[in-house]
Amino acid sequence: MAATVSCIPTRSTAFIALLFSLFTSGSATDQVPLLMWSNGSLPPPLAPPTAGHITSSEQLSAYFTSAFGPGPHTLLLFLQDKLSKDDFTAFGDVFGNRQDSAFKHLEAAVQSSSSSVTFPALRWSDSSSVPALLQETLGVSPLLVDVDSLPHLDISASANNLLLISLPYCTSVKKPCKEVLQENDETIGNVLSIMTSKDVPYTAIYTGLQPSRVIKEPSTVNQPAGRVLLQTVENDVKPPIMFNNTGTPCIMLWAQNISVSFSPSKWIDLSAQTPLLDGSMCNATNSLLVLGYSAGISLRLSMSQRFYPVSARNWFTLDTVELRMNGSTASFVGNRSIYAPVEYSFHCQSVTSLRDALLVQDSLDFNVSDWNLNFVDFQIQGFGLSNKTNFSYASDCAGFFTAGIWMGLVSSLLMLLIFVYGLHMIMQVNTMDRFDDPKGPSISVPQTE
Missing domain, CATH: 2.40.160.110 (Porin)
Structure with missing residues (x-):
């Protein structure tokens, strides 16, 4: 347990150091990061994780037990549908040289917090593990809230509160990933502003239900030696x-x-x-x-x-x-x-x-x-x-005559009608059976008195 959590030492470099710890502890197993910060106090920091270390559910549960001991706690759980370290790499402000970061409010919250910790890599096997561990630690069920209902919610500072804020990911909505993450960041900023106005001490956690980018480690057991050309990897299909x-x-x-x-x-x-x-x-x-x-x-x-x-x-x-x-x-x-x-x-x-x-x-x-x-x-x-x-x-459920088939049939019928009408018009054209000869003698009509 001595190498599962890294602490962010100063506010000025808080978020940069936090993200650096995320990026330098890579692994090819299914994992999600977890960020935690508080406007109160958290337990003393632990040693930074060793390279490639992955925190297990047992280690996370032990830390939650020490972090949320006796006494009332108000916990904000920002649970995104999917989250991976690559999201911070692609859309975050890692070295302070990007003006359009998708995590502006998150960066400001971590930098201004009194203490913050991060789990760079949590072993992911069950998407409900983090809410379940927090529910077991605090002894209360999570309450799903949003920005609209939170201002009207009466939060007691003398009891444990577990508030769940669900955040979407770009695969579940038809928007670019950066735009979705920016909207999520706006939601985080609004929720924290509301909690500050309520003057309730809180601890916030930002994590994901599952990894957004899962990299499978190829198994080397029973693999033939030497060169293997055109090798295929079977895709895992979940059972019904x-x-x-x-x-x-x-x-x-x-x-x-x-x-x-x-x-x-x-x-x-x-x-x-x-x-x-x-x-x-x-x-x-x-x-x-x-x-x-x-x-x-x-x-x-x-x-x-x-x-x-x-x-x-x-x-x-x-x-x-x-x-x-x-x-x-x-x-x-x-x-x-x-x-x-x-x-x-x-x-x-x-x-x-x-x-x-x-x-x-x-x-x-x-x-x-x-x-x-x-x-x-x-x-x-x-x-x-x-x-x-x-x-x-x-x-x-798909019918035999789809919309495309109906469009093709109607268009073909319309073109056929135009062709038949044109053919009918051509067939009705007749040549004249009598012609006037302009070079012949003119017809004279005698006048009579």
């Missing part, structure tokens, strides 16, 4: 979420990305977390898949199946998807657009409550009107698994 009823699989779900939003333009990526399935159930006619995540977030997907005489077969539908957090619930209905034969699975590239929504919010509570869901490369099967460990044939 599977719920077993008495040892028999009955519900399967897979999605490349699962994101939720509790306020406009602020998304939380849940795909890296391993959810709990407590409360899930399935029988012959109904299936319920409950996904429990950290910070009190849960998703409930309700499915049912019935026989349709017109098609003479059973079909299953995804009836509702409920998003719950801190006692509030937003309900989204499938509007009978998510369906498939009961022996098939359902697949769709995008299942969202936003543009071209397949999920429509059906909540009467005004407080959850801004909540949204987004599934990318979504596939689900709630019936007909029959001891299978993989999905059945997928019924895709």
Whole structure:
């Protein structure tokens, strides 16, 4: 533990030294950095980490225990969807020669703090480890807040408080990375200004749910010696979420990305977390898949199946998807657009409550009107698994006549009509059967009295 944390000695070079410690402790394993500063006091600094040292969860837990001992503590956890040391390299002000740094407020906060520490490399295995460790240390559940709700929040300085501020990353929103990080930095500055106006001592932590750039170390075990040309590396594909009823699989779900939003333009990526399935159930006619995540977030997907005489077969539908957090619930209905034969699975590239929504919010509570869901490369099967460990044939949401096909058909039909009309006009042209001869004698008409 003597080589897990580095302390920033002076305010004038605080952030530069902090970033230098981040960059000089590189490693090729999955890791995220963690920055901590306080307007009060932190425990005495520890020795700087050795080159390549990676802090484990046990070491981080031991430091949290010593940092947040007896007494009330107010902790601000700025949890970004993804964060790596490369983000500071590409968008930060490392040596003071960049005027457009994306971390201006963060730099100012660290430099003006009474004490600050940094973990250059935390071993990343579970995205919920940092919130879970803080919740266990402080004995309170994290409260998700934003800049709009924080000024109206009554914060007691005589009790432990764990305030979670979720920050997006550029892969979850359609903006350049630098612009997203600048907006996150503005959010950090606004939150710290609000806490200063409330005159509440606080400790702030800035870290990520998962690495933004994961570099895999190639394994040298059982590798053939000598030259290997055109060598391929297999990509790791995460397994589907599977719920077993008495040892028999009955519900399967897979999605490349699962994101939720509790306020406009602020998304939380849940795909890296391993959810709990407590409360899930399935029988012959109904299936319920409950996904429990950290910070009190849960998703409930309700499915049912019935026989349709017109098609003479059973079909299953995804009836509702409920998003719950801190006692509030937003309900989204499938509007009978998510369906498939009961022996098939359902697949769709995008299942969202936003543009071209397949999920429509059906909540009467005004407080959850801004909540949204987004599934990318979504596939689900709630019936007909029959001891299978993989999905059945997928019924895709994409129709046969896509927008491009319709545009091509309409354009071709229009051109065909123009061609037929032109041909018809040409065929109606006739030559004259009589002509006047201008060189012949003129016709005279005698006059009579």
